Structures are given as C-alpha cells and as structure tokens.
Amino acid sequence: xxxxxxxxxxxxxxxxxxxxxxxxxxxxxxxxxxxxxxxNVKESATAYTMEVAAPGLKKDMVKMNIDKDGYLxxxxxxxxxxxxxxxxxxxxxxxxxxxxxxxSYALPExxxxxxxxxxxxxxxxxxxxxxxxxxxxxxxxKHIEVK
Numbered sequence: 001x002x003x004x005x006x007x008x009x010x011x012x013x014x015x016x017x018x019x020x021x022x023x024x025x026x027x028x029x030x031x032x033x034x035x036x037x038x039x040n041v042k043e044s045a046t047a048y049t050m051e052v053a054a055p056g057l058k059k060d061m062v063k064m065n066i067d068k069d070g071y072l073x074x075x076x077x078x079x080x081x082x083x084x085x086x087x088x089x090x091x092x093x094x095x096x097x098x099x100x101x102x103x104s105y106a107l108p109e110x111x112x113x114x115x116x117x118x119x120x121x122x123x124x125x126x127x128x129x130x131x132x133x134x135x136x137x138x139x140x141x142k143h144i145e146v147k
Contacts, residue, residue: 037076037101048108050127052076054101059120064127066113071104074125110134 037054054076063075081096107113112130119126
C-alpha cells in the first residue's frame with residue numbers, strides 16, 4: 001500500500017518564506033558589499049586625507065581624475081591570471097580573477113584641485129587634498145575711529 005502525502009506549496013507560503021528568509025536580514029547586507037574597499041576620510045587645518053584600503057593594491061591598478069563637475073573619480077581594477085601546465089599528464093589548469101571598484105567623490109569647496117596628490121603603500125591608496133589657503137577677509141566698509 002502506498003501512502004500519498006500532499007505538500008502545501010501555495011504561492012502565499014512561498015512568498016511568506018521569501019520575506020522571512022535571511023536574504024533580507026540586515027546583518028547580511030554589510031557582507032554583500034564586502035568587495036568594496038574601506039574608505040577613511042580625515043580633515044586637518046590644511047588638508048583632507050582619504051585612505052582607500054585594498055589588500056594587494058599596486059599603483060598600476062589605480063586611475064584617478066577630476067571631472068568637469070569637480071568630482072574626484074577613483075577606479076581600481078585588478079586582473080590576475082595563473083596558468084599551470086603539465087605536458088606529461090596532459091593537464092592544463094588556469095585560474096583567473098577580476099575585480100573592479102569605481103567611486104566618485106564630491107570635493108569640498110575649499111579643496112585645491114591643482115595640488116591633489118596620491119600614493120599607494122602597503123595596499124592603501126592615500127589621497128591628499130590640500131585646502132585653499134584662506135585669505136584674511138577685509139571689511140567692505142572701513143571703520144573710522146572717533147577720537
């Protein structure tokens with residue numbers, strides 16, 4: 001004798017399980033963006049400093065420019081390919097990876113765009129954005145001291 005069982009596969013149960021799934025769990029969301037490098041921004045009296053951390057980063061992987069709207073564009077592209085061949089075993093193995101990151105940053109009004117510099121060291125891209133020196137403001141009206 002065969003026992004038949006019916007499973008409840010209705011659309012409403014599927015939809016409920018979809019929204020109760022871990023896919024929409026907020027603790028999962030930060031991990032989904034794990035490939036974007038960490039960016040720190042510091043401000044001093046004379047400059048802004050950005051640090052973009054990307055392990056294995058080399059200078060030839062980075063492209064930067066300032067567009068006509070005054071945005072600082074940073075692009076990082078990494079292509080890696082390893083090829084191993086053993087002719088005696090007729091074995092060919094190839095591994096490759098590709099990753100890219102691109103971000104545009106609005107520069108502050110007091111940034112000196114002509115003096116921005118960048119360097120890569122130990123997997124960190126450090127961008128120095130000097131501030132324009134503030135000139136002493138002169139009053140439009142000259143005050144006269146009365147004696």
